[in-house]
Amino acid sequence: MQNQYKKIIEDLLASAGIRINGNKNWDIRVFNERFYRRILRDGSMGLGESYMEGWWDCPRLDEFIHRIFEADLEKKIKNSFSIKWQILKARLFNMQSIKKARKSISRHYDIGNKLFREMLDPLMIYSCGYWQETNDLARAQEHKLELICQKLQLKPGQKVLDIGCGWGGFPYYAAKNYDVKVVGITISKEQQKIALERCEGLPVEIRLQDYREVNEEFDRIVSIGMLEHVGHKNHSSFMKTINHNLRNDGICLLHFIGGNETRYTTDAWINKYIFPQGLIPSITQIGQSLEKNMVLQDLHNFGLYYDKTLMAWHENFQRAWPRLKETYNNFFYKMWEFYLCSSAAAFRSQKLNLWQLVITKREFPHIYQSVRPQNLSIKDFING
Structure with missing residues (x-):
């Protein structure tokens, strides 16, 4: 046999x-x-x-x-029976309640800032870089942040909400370069700790808060690499939260991984070891959540850049392993390597995409002008 x-x-x-x-x-x-x-x-x-x-x-x-x-x-x-049962659970139960979301995020993002400091760029941006005219990870992440700022049409004095602010990279960049006030929210204590240190002295507030608990008005809202953690049962409530907290003339940008097929659960291995209860949404699922809530103004896909980003993280991770192995064992090394390489392969074969959506309320009074690389001017502040 x-x-x-x-x-x-x-x-x-x-x-x-x-x-x-x-x-x-x-x-x-x-x-x-x-x-x-x-x-x-x-x-x-x-x-x-x-x-x-x-x-x-x-x-x-x-x-x-x-x-x-x-x-x-x-x-x-x-598929095995266990995977079919996962799909059934995802359809019947809300796997991303506030309590479950906090537990799932902690499983990944609270495993130690040392790992992410070694693997990521200096600003610790844990999402796809924009590799236009560069082969440097730090510069690719600067390019991405600048692209987002220009799509948001930031102006001095505006109040910006960053949903899922990570280690504070975007709040730092936006406040420093565009003179805006930023409220960053995260449900990871480890991320909040670094974000507070990074943004000290800037008009930035970093809160340990779930997006469903926000109730105030903002000129701009951004979410970078967060929508994958929301879950399909919460897409509509996520959009309603944006609608409720965004001014009528405000702009929101969503930066997230998207799949080609509508699914109700993630890969079994990823779910168990990397992102518990995560879900890669399809454009159909996001489109349905926008109905009655928001208006889609722009959609930009640069998923192939995520392959390059993940392989840069993989190279950093391997280079840092002699220092990291004091904290993590070989089982973790093989797990993390499989995660990074399999994710890169998924983007390389275009099974996954990286979407940036610009959305507004129906009351938005202007014609939105899309921003693309030919009219993108990158600010150069990190390296002087």
């Missing part, structure tokens, strides 16, 4: 140009013969967990997974 499992997996991988124990960078080396049955039984969960446990390895993990995505191999392996 073991040979039968092996033959099935060999044939599947061969259709993607992958050989077991081959000599290409994307070929895998299998060290445990139970690997084949586990993949057939557990799908992506089995693939990720067996990698973490050292059952197999690959010189270029990102290329291996990219080829799997390109060949649509994941669709050729039927």
Whole structure:
């Protein structure tokens, strides 16, 4: 029976140009013969967990997974009962209540600021960079922040809400360069700690607060890499919150990962180890949540830049591992490597997108002018 499992997996991988124990960078080396049955039984969960446990390895993990995505191999392996139960749970229950959201965010973002300091750019921006005319991660993140500021049409004295402000990168940049007042909210205590330090002396307030608890008026609202944590049952309430807190002539920008298909749960491995209860929304789900709440003014997709961002994080993570291994074990290393490389592969094959949406209330009195690279002037303040 073991040979039968092996033959099935060999044939599947061969259709993607992958050989077991081959000599290409994307070929895998299998060290445990139970690997084949586990993949057939557990799908992506089995693939990720067996990698973490050292059952197999690959010189270029990102290329291996990219080829799997390109060949649509994941669709050729039927979902297990546990995955179907996850889908059913996601449809029946609200997996992102305020209490559950705080617990899920803590599982990822409160694992230690040392890891994220080493992996990210100096401003600790944990979202897709904008790599126009640069190969430097820090500059790519500056470009992204400047692009957002220009799309928001920031003006001195405006009051801005940053939903899911992370470690304070956007509040710092916007307040320093555009003379605006920023309220940043996060439900991660570790993020709040760094954000407060970063923005000291600037007109910035960093609150430990859920977006559903905000009740005040803002000229501009921004959310960078937050919508993936909202959950499909809360998309409409998220948009209603924006509508309620945004001035009639205000502008909101949403920067988030989007999927090509409507789903009600995330990948089983990602859900268990990386982003519990997260969900990558489709354009259909976001469109439905906008109905009766907001008006879509602009949509910009630069998902291929996320591949480059993730591989830059992966390079930083590997370089920093001699320092990080004092805090994290080898099991964590394999888990984090699988997360970064599989995510990069998903964007490379355009299974995932990076969308920036500009939305307004119906009362918005102007014609919105879209901002694109040809009229983007990057401010250069971090490096002097």
